[in-house]
Amino acid sequence: MYNVAYVHDDKCIAEKGCRLCIMYCPEADCIKLNTEKMKAEVITHRCKGCDLCKVVCSTHNAISMHPVDSKTGKIILEAEEGQTAGLGQAYAG
Secondary structure, eight states: OOEEEEEOTTTOOGGGTOOHHHHHOSSTTSEEEETTTTEEEEOGGGOOOOOHHHHHTTTTTOEEEEEBOTTTOOBOTTSOOOOOOOHHHHTOO
């Protein structure tokens, strides 16, 4: 199993102008602004689990990392966070 980012809408303050996770994510089009909710939204299949978005959101703790079920592709929110990929590991082949 690998981890992906998950945005907790109740903690996300993107509507107030914070878009740090979107700006700092190294994967293109991985975190976008949902203009209906005005919250950050992770495109799960693009997320490499590098943890950078969680680091830049540490003030609000709106992002957590969770494992993904490899068969269904769904985030397992109730599962404990697994080992985070190092940035180099996340982007290796």
